[in-house]
Amino acid sequence: MEPVARFEIRYTQFLDEHGRAAGEWPAFARDNDQLVDLYRWMVLMRTYDAKAIALQRTGQLGTYAPILGQEAIQAGVGSAMRSDDVFLMTYREQGVQLMRGVLMKELFLYWSGDERGSDYAVPRRDFPICITIAAHATHAAGAAYAIKLRREPRAVVCALGDGATSKGDFYEGMNAAGTWQLPLVFLVANNQWAISVPRSAQSAAATLAQKGIAAGIPSEQVDGNDLIAVREVMDRALARARAGGGPSLIEAITYRLSDHTTADDASRYRSADEVAAAWKREPVLRVRNYLIAAGAWDKPREEALVRDCNERVQAAVQDYLDTPLPDPAAMFEHLYATLPAALDSQRSEALERAAAASHAGSA
Amino acid sequence: MEPVARFEIRYTQFLDEHGRAAGEWPAFARDNDQLVDLYRWMVLMRTYDAKAIALQRTGQLGTYAPILGQEAIQAGVGSAMRSDDVFLMTYREQGVQLMRGVLMKELFLYWSGDERGSDYAVPRRDFPICITIAAHATHAAGAAYAIKLRREPRAVVCALGDGATSKGDFYEGMNAAGTWQLPLVFLVANNQWAISVPRSAQSAAATLAQKGIAAGIPSEQVDGNDLIAVREVMDRALARARAGGGPSLIEAITYRLSDHTTADDASRYRSADEVAAAWKREPVLRVRNYLIAAGAWDKPREEALVRDCNERVQAAVQDYLDTPLPDPAAMFEHLYATLPAALDSQRSEALERAAAASHAGSA
Amino acid sequence: MPQVTLVEAINLALASEMTRDETVVVLGQDVGRDGGVFRATIGLVDKFGAERVLDTPLAEGMIAGMAVGMAVEGLKPVAEIQFSGFAYTTIDQILNHAGRMRYRTRGRMSCPMVLRTPCGGGIHAPEHHSESPEAMFAHMPGIRVVYPSSPRQAYGLLLAAIRDPDPVIFLEPTRLYRLFREEVEDDGAALPLDSCFTLREGTDVTLVTWGGMVHETLAAADALAEEGYAAEVLDVATLKPYDIETILASVARTGRCVVVSEAPRTAGFASEIAAAVSEHGLLSLMAPVQRVTGYDSVMPLARLEKQYMPSVERIVAGAHQAIGWAG
Amino acid sequence: MPQVTLVEAINLALASEMTRDETVVVLGQDVGRDGGVFRATIGLVDKFGAERVLDTPLAEGMIAGMAVGMAVEGLKPVAEIQFSGFAYTTIDQILNHAGRMRYRTRGRMSCPMVLRTPCGGGIHAPEHHSESPEAMFAHMPGIRVVYPSSPRQAYGLLLAAIRDPDPVIFLEPTRLYRLFREEVEDDGAALPLDSCFTLREGTDVTLVTWGGMVHETLAAADALAEEGYAAEVLDVATLKPYDIETILASVARTGRCVVVSEAPRTAGFASEIAAAVSEHGLLSLMAPVQRVTGYDSVMPLARLEKQYMPSVERIVAGAHQAIGWAG
Numbered sequence A, B: 001m002e003p004v005a006r007f008e009i010r011y012t013q014f015l016d017e018h019g020r021a022a023g024e025w026p027a028f029a030r031d032n033d034q035l036v037d038l039y040r041w042m043v044l045m046r047t048y049d050a051k052a053i054a055l056q057r058t059g060q061l062g063t064y065a066p067i068l069g070q071e072a073i074q075a076g077v078g079s080a081m082r083s084d085d086v087f088l089m090t091y092r093e094q095g096v097q098l099m100r101g102v103l104m105k106e107l108f109l110y111w112s113g114d115e116r117g118s119d120y121a122v123p124r125r126d127f128p129i130c131i132t133i134a135a136h137a138t139h140a141a142g143a144a145y146a147i148k149l150r151r152e153p154r155a156v157v158c159a160l161g162d163g164a165t166s167k168g169d170f171y172e173g174m175n176a177a178g179t180w181q182l183p184l185v186f187l188v189a190n191n192q193w194a195i196s197v198p199r200s201a202q203s204a205a206a207t208l209a210q211k212g213i214a215a216g217i218p219s220e221q222v223d224g225n226d227l228i229a230v231r232e233v234m235d236r237a238l239a240r241a242r243a244g245g246g247p248s249l250i251e252a253i254t255y256r257l258s259d260h261t262t263a264d265d266a267s268r269y270r271s272a273d274e275v276a277a278a279w280k281r282e283p284v285l286r287v288r289n290y291l292i293a294a295g296a297w298d299k300p301r302e303e304a305l306v307r308d309c310n311e312r313v314q315a316a317v318q319d320y321l322d323t324p325l326p327d328p329a330a331m332f333e334h335l336y337a338t339l340p341a342a343l344d345s346q347r348s349e350a351l352e353r354a355a356a357a358s359h360a361g362s363a
Numbered sequence C, D: 001m002p003q004v005t006l007v008e009a010i011n012l013a014l015a016s017e018m019t020r021d022e023t024v025v026v027l028g029q030d031v032g033r034d035g036g037v038f039r040a041t042i043g044l045v046d047k048f049g050a051e052r053v054l055d056t057p058l059a060e061g062m063i064a065g066m067a068v069g070m071a072v073e074g075l076k077p078v079a080e081i082q083f084s085g086f087a088y089t090t091i092d093q094i095l096n097h098a099g100r101m102r103y104r105t106r107g108r109m110s111c112p113m114v115l116r117t118p119c120g121g122g123i124h125a126p127e128h129h130s131e132s133p134e135a136m137f138a139h140m141p142g143i144r145v146v147y148p149s150s151p152r153q154a155y156g157l158l159l160a161a162i163r164d165p166d167p168v169i170f171l172e173p174t175r176l177y178r179l180f181r182e183e184v185e186d187d188g189a190a191l192p193l194d195s196c197f198t199l200r201e202g203t204d205v206t207l208v209t210w211g212g213m214v215h216e217t218l219a220a221a222d223a224l225a226e227e228g229y230a231a232e233v234l235d236v237a238t239l240k241p242y243d244i245e246t247i248l249a250s251v252a253r254t255g256r257c258v259v260v261s262e263a264p265r266t267a268g269f270a271s272e273i274a275a276a277v278s279e280h281g282l283l284s285l286m287a288p289v290q291r292v293t294g295y296d297s298v299m300p301l302a303r304l305e306k307q308y309m310p311s312v313e314r315i316v317a318g319a320h321q322a323i324g325w326a327g
């Protein structure tokens, strides 16, 4: 009964919940300007997020999934990725999207129920939001395979939640990544909840990171509320992937501070105490505290930042609200590269109906 | 970066490839009568298997999946299970089925393309052969859940192949078993090949056992050509399961000595050398050698056994060949508990057509 | 008698049958403490405990596969798939296993499970939350497909589905979950799974529909009545196997038939009804059967969904086509 | 010109297009060294290397999902699913993703992939090896569904499918893989994906079919010819979107139509054709459109499969119904 294989899962943290440094910091984190830059992004994310919720509450946006509490993961991932890497995501990665160049206006359009919100001007090669949980894990493997086949020094990042790790697609995608040693990083944002289902009910696995062992890929845990730790493990994983060193799995431990979506009421299924405790570990304040203590940040700068963020978000809201509704003809555009003749009559019918309805409406 | 979780995979062997004892033997294995009994089963399996291939080659059976080389796993599993446990299987577990009471005639019927072959007189609660790879992994979880809910001291065994471990269903079934601590043992018969795809191409995982780590369930490896080792790890896993101790995963290392099925020609994709090397580790001879060395077996007994096995198989073949073809009405029997009236006309049409055809045929 | 919504009627039926039959278990994502994202299972975990009301890990294939295993091993699982757009990963289990367990074992085993899932558009939901997969399920042998359109139907048909000894796909019209209330007596009485419902009698045209579209179709019948046409409205309710006799009898009287469905047109269930009515009713038909359906394009996101789904106007126009048809 | 079987024609087309376009990759179980369980991909790994001919782990959902990712990222994947009974786990990927990538990104991305899979019964195979899932695929927006019935068609349509900028489900009739040979010029010429093929001209009845059933339908036309009836035989070939015009034009001439399919009847693709022909061809129809199909029961194992599948006799009987129809 000798052991034939041994494994361990390691955990990384550089900035503890009080904003105090732990361990030997990576180079980028010793440069306060870089940290300030990332801190700015985190505050912008939070401002955007609050506005999106406000828009939904006032009937100006559809159901929306907040990112509150996950800003460190998103700034870490967003800053570690290069523009020509490929990002595949769920509905809770808007912060990464913003850093990669997606416009707030596009995000608002998307969340209003408008396909044009997925036609990102930048980044053209990032996948659209994947609503069917974990289905994008195999897309990521396919994209990474294409990149590897062409010998390009690019990497793919596939972000998903703790709930997503229960799905066969996640496992099949990881297994593919291992089998072909693909340039692919799986980033599990473990925010402890999948709607009302707690992490403990998703799996008997002690960590989600260890799920990567099943696929034979390097796997580790990181404090997902620690910007520096997330950025550092992403840097390493991406560098290895781009250099042909194969895939990895990163479990980033965080907490969903908000409701699941604006259609959810989390107080139905989790205690106020738990949420209050989680607020103590939240990622934005942690960086701010560190920067202030390091003398790299102060109240005037904070106030200017808040103003700036508000203005940028407000401008995007205006852009969004000024966008005319899509044309009914859009239902038949981009369905195929060229609309098959067999669909012409359906298209005509739809346009006639729409014209009649709008005529009736205006009469 | 301290480790937060550690794992190891252990390997069990009691009878090495030369039939020599290794390690401290479990009680049952120290009783030669018990080993002789299991050896008899293994020879019967091999006799049945050879006959099934012969029937297929002479057009008397459909495509057939041989079990050659996997007799130790099957005798180990078959003897460890109790009659009221539940077995879920692939197409390559006929040896276990025989030990659980399935008739050879039923197996021949099944492999001839006759549903009556899955209407086992015994064991009534074993699932039918699952052809869609790994789909039965979640059936096993469901059955085990029912058993646990009723507080019954029964266990479920789900047998699958190395290829099957790549499928999401396997992972989802394991995860369910872990989540609810179900009385369920997954038995992976790793015979190194999934049709033409070698084990190394299925996954970068160093062992298949470690896939259980992803689900947080106890997982181990065993020499699948060692009857005693398989039986012992199954005994332990089943006892734990029946006692409410939860699920396990066992990877049994073996080799598919035959073609994948009678429709396959394995020489297209694997070397004769590899197969010859595998024959040196085959499970039946190993037990025989041990028993002979132990003075518990000899040539006359071997000859009597072979004769007996041949007779039993031949009698079953005759039973099978004497079974009349199913009636066309069978297409509408057992489709629903009661055939819905909406299907009456289809049933009549089918019966009329069949009558007309057989009339034309006999004319 | 209480006035309840359709989703409340589902809840009533579940509670009623779980009380009557202790082998009934409910499983799905968020069906426990949260009571389901639509609250269809609210209160059940308090009444029946977490062993019979299972919050599952996030894996629909697992939910369906476990339901198969549970059903074969003697339970009566009622599985919830949160939205039918996430039910496609259950098809393998439903088609290859649930619908075949009885058949392939010659009756030795059976698979009395129910798979519930909300269907249809019109609630301004995100992508994949507005699907109409009924035709795909109706094509599968060995199962039943049921799609109620009112609280009373939902209650009685769900009871029938749970009690049925074979697998039942139970589709629920999201749009109607809370649109109106009806008196539903919680008397444990099931409705039949082999007949469609005549919701309104009429002589000029037969409007055939099911699920969420029943609402628009009744409104279309009102509009036609104002024009002086009496439309008969049939709600198919059980789509597999379906009650063609009642439909044919109606068409024999009216001579005209419009089938309404929000699913994409090609190979939809509207085509099935149209084919059967045309085949068996040719002599009585005075006009071709009209299909008023969703388009063969992707169900758009919220901003265009109204343009996609058959409107009252489109149904009325279909009826006009049938009534005014001159070849 | 070489005389090749249907499966050899598939192989020719794959080799031809992989030579012409280096972004084409083939993936699936056993497609490499083994050349596929039907040998459709034989020799490709030697010619194009294991990087472009991928033996995958055993997971159909992964195969389909990877194909989506590859296609979006610039490759042209041709995925093989070993038997269509194992293709149901790809439906989520095909319906929810492949068919929507272009639409949901407003043309920013596209998904030019092909999913090949053998279909149909008649080869005495084990369970799940004889499925006919075409209706389910044909119901999905944004994809094409192609089902050739001869070596020449297989060659030309597969080339077209690979070159098509959108996802194509390519169904292959197992029964015809080696049933006959045909001259196929390996000239890289594609056939159109938007028209059906008139295999035989006739004036008395239109027989519409596709895939494996083309063979029996032609035999039925022979039998009818012996009786003095000239049957027109149409092979739909591309089921989504399909060429209704040619079918209607034929029915306008013959006045009678029989649709033949081995899939279960309810909500099958035969119902789609029957509905459309009945809707648009009512004036020309002198008899109801007949559907000659598989039954709504489970495809039986080998010993009864012949009883299940439409036979030449059943097709002839359907034609007699149409021809002799007197209401």
Ligand SMILES: Cc1ncc(C[n+]2csc(CCOP(=O)(O)OP(=O)(O)O)c2C)c(N)n1
Binding pocket: A090, A092, A131, A132, A133, A134, A160, A161, A162, A163, A164, A165, A191, A193, A194, A195, A256, A260, C029, C058, C060, C082, C086
């Ligand atoms: C396949 C699938 N099943 C169910 C849903 C409904 N649903 C949306 S989000 C969600 C929970 C996801 O949890 P997790 O993966 O932890 O991500 P989080 O929402 O916490 O970011 C569920 C069940 C879905 N979108 N897709």
Ligand SMILES: Cc1ncc(C[n+]2csc(CCOP(=O)(O)OP(=O)(O)O)c2C)c(N)n1
Binding pocket: B090, B092, B131, B132, B133, B134, B160, B161, B162, B163, B164, B165, B191, B193, B194, B195, B256, B260, D029, D058, D060, D082, D086
């Ligand atoms: C879902 C599914 N995909 C493909 C197949 C075709 N197939 C039959 S057996 C097999 C290989 C299985 O390999 P493994 O799990 O190692 O079992 P073994 O045959 O070696 O016992 C394949 C691909 C199938 N039956 N089911």
Ligand SMILES: [Mg+2]
Binding pocket: A161, A162, A163, A189, A190, A191, A192, A193, A194, A195, A256
């Ligand atoms: Mg979560």
Ligand SMILES: [Mg+2]
Binding pocket: B161, B162, B163, B189, B190, B191, B192, B193, B194, B195, B256
């Ligand atoms: Mg194997």
